[in-house]
Every structure is written in structure tokens, then in C-alpha cells.
Amino acid sequence: MYSIAKKVLFKLDPEVAHELSLDALGAAERLHLLQPFMSKTVQAPVELMGLQFPNAVGMAAGMDKNGDYYNALGKMGFGFVEVGTVTPKPQPGNPQPRLFRLVEQEAVINRMGFNNKGVAHLLANVKKRRYQGVLGINIGKNKITSEEKALGDYLYCLEAVYDYADYVAVNVSSPNTPGLRNLQFGEVFEALLHGIKEKQKQLAEKYGKHVPIAVKIAPDMSDDEVRGIADQLMKYQYEGIIATNTTISREGVENSRYSAEAGGLSGAPVRDKSTQTIKVLSDHLQGEIPIIGVGGIMNADDAVEKIEAGASLVQLYSGFIYGGPELVTEAANAIKALAASVSPKAT
Numbered sequence: 001m002y003s004i005a006k007k008v009l010f011k012l013d014p015e016v017a018h019e020l021s022l023d024a025l026g027a028a029e030r031l032h033l034l035q036p037f038m039s040k041t042v043q044a045p046v047e048l049m050g051l052q053f054p055n056a057v058g059m060a061a062g063m064d065k066n067g068d069y070y071n072a073l074g075k076m077g078f079g080f081v082e083v084g085t086v087t088p089k090p091q092p093g094n095p096q097p098r099l100f101r102l103v104e105q106e107a108v109i110n111r112m113g114f115n116n117k118g119v120a121h122l123l124a125n126v127k128k129r130r131y132q133g134v135l136g137i138n139i140g141k142n143k144i145t146s147e148e149k150a151l152g153d154y155l156y157c158l159e160a161v162y163d164y165a166d167y168v169a170v171n172v173s174s175p176n177t178p179g180l181r182n183l184q185f186g187e188v189f190e191a192l193l194h195g196i197k198e199k200q201k202q203l204a205e206k207y208g209k210h211v212p213i214a215v216k217i218a219p220d221m222s223d224d225e226v227r228g229i230a231d232q233l234m235k236y237q238y239e240g241i242i243a244t245n246t247t248i249s250r251e252g253v254e255n256s257r258y259s260a261e262a263g264g265l266s267g268a269p270v271r272d273k274s275t276q277t278i279k280v281l282s283d284h285l286q287g288e289i290p291i292i293g294v295g296g297i298m299n300a301d302d303a304v305e306k307i308e309a310g311a312s313l314v315q316l317y318s319g320f321i322y323g324g325p326e327l328v329t330e331a332a333n334a335i336k337a338l339a340a341s342v343s344p345k346a347t
């Protein structure tokens, strides 16, 4: 069914196709027309970060930046949905065009730049939640906020969403907000992790519940840098790590007409970088912090590869554009089969 829709959607400008398909999906959900997809949600529970995930395959951040569509996306077979990145204030993002499909390479380049309606809008949406699965909320900083004041933006968003998120993802890895990736290193990173952890403790007391926090990192780091990040996350006792965001590399897409477009590259070309990052993390963390693997999952084997590299859950974005809901089901079934082969009781 998706292959028919895809033929039409791929004739349109990528951002128009994005808006159109999400609007249609949202309308279908409100009219209760998504039942056929719902029945396909694979049941293969995973317990992680104190949460129960129906299956291991999630929708990655960026598809539903404002929480406008998660009730519908949640019915596409996903075990969890991450909305955002949301920033304290609304912001338009970069000028269009800012989203490019590299069809031959099964890839996407985007420089959206955190276009979003602000955390108040997202909050109004998540307060009306019908979706009963696991909901992650991914937070970031406004473009106009300086690096020195970035922590304030994260704390503002964390406080706003804390009571409504099953987990919060801290995005310090988008390549499209100038300076954002610098937050992953050195004293700035440590100050950020410390500040967010302190706020989490206060909020846990205030609301009488502990909401886990995962940090989302980039694929463009040396192994030593990845290990450095892992050390800090262990030091501050973070509950999860999401690896990875898009890459600034153009390896594998040199021949595309879009290869010179600025932005983050996702889909098949980021797969190996992301898997390599997960392997380094997994070797270093030794199970202390769970890994959510994302980047270039275009088929069921790619999903299994992420789990074998050390991820406990996976997410996808570009694969959903190219493969639709069928990919979600295939990936969840493949991970289920893998778990059963490792531990026969896990079926």
C-alpha cells in the first residue's frame, strides 16, 4: 500500500510531501481509519530505562517536531515515538528548500534548522494524548540562544515537558543549529549534563516520578571522543544514549546532484558510521547505559545489525520515508526473532 502512496509523494517537493502525508495520516487517525495498521504492531516487549516498550522499533525525532501527529504515528507499528526537537520559543528554521531526497542512494539531506512551533504548542498537544505507547520528547535550544546560555533553554524545555514525557531526549547533535555540536565536548558538555541532572532530580521530587533522560549524539566523532562522551554520561548517571543523528560527511553520495547541499545526511550512507559509534559505545559502557541505535536502518537486516552492535532499541526516520510502515513491522519482527534465537524463552 505504501509503495503506491510513495510513487505520488516522491513526485512532490520533499517538504510538501512530508506535510501532506502527515496531514493525511493525522486526519485518518482522527477518523479511526488506521485500524488495519494498528493490528500489525508487533508485540515483542523490551524493558528499558524503567519503561515497557511494546517492541524495539521507534520513530526517530524530527518527523513530528511539534507533537501534531504522534497519535497517528503511534499506530504505524512503532514501539515508541519521539517527538521534537522542540525549542523554548517558536522559530521558522532555515529558508526553503532545506530538505532533499537522494533516491539512488536511499538518503536524505536536511538543514531544517529546528523549525518548530515552540514548547508551549507541543505541550498543548501532549496534554491531549490518546497514544498509549511510549512517548519521548526531544529538546533543543533556539538558534538565537548563545552557547553560554544553552543550558537555560534545555532546562526550560525539560521543566515544561517533564510531567508529560515517558523519556526526554537531549539533542546536542543536530548539524543545522550553529554551534550546537560543540555542546558535546569538554567543560560545556559537563556543565550541561550536570545542570540537566540537577533539574531532573528537582523535578522528580516535585512530580513524584523519575523520567529518564537520554542524550543524542552525532556520528562524526573519533572513537576517543565517543568514549569521552560515554564516560561523562556514566559519571552523571544518564539513563540512555541515542546514537546517532545525521552526518556532515558526504561519503557515498559524491555523485548526487544534492551532495553539495549543506545539512545532515541520513539514510543508507550514515548506517556504518552510526553502527560503528554504537559498537564503540557498547564496548565502553559494558551495559551500564542502554543504547538506542539510529541511522540508516533501511531494512530488517540493518535493524538487526544495530542490535548486534549493542543497541537495545532502534529508531528510524529515512527508512520510514523509503519503506513506510512495512519496514517498522519487518524490523520489529526481525529483532523479535533475534531475541528468540538468543534466548528461546523471549518469544
Ligand SMILES: Cc1cc2nc3c(=O)[nH]c(=O)nc-3n(C[C@H](O)[C@H](O)[C@H](O)COP(=O)(O)O)c2cc1C
Residues within 6 Å of the ligand: 060, 061, 062, 063, 065, 084, 085, 099, 108, 110, 112, 114, 138, 171, 174, 216, 244, 245, 246, 266, 267, 268, 270, 294, 295, 296, 297, 315, 316, 317, 318, 319
Ligand atoms: C528531515 C529530518 C529532520 C530531522 N530532525 C531532527 C530533529 O529535529 N531532532 C533530532 O534529534 N534528529 C532529527 N533528525 C535526525 C533523525 O532523528 C535521525 O537521527 C537521523 O536521520 C538518522 O536516522 P535515519 O538514517 O533513520 O534517518 C532529522 C532527520 C531528518 C531526515
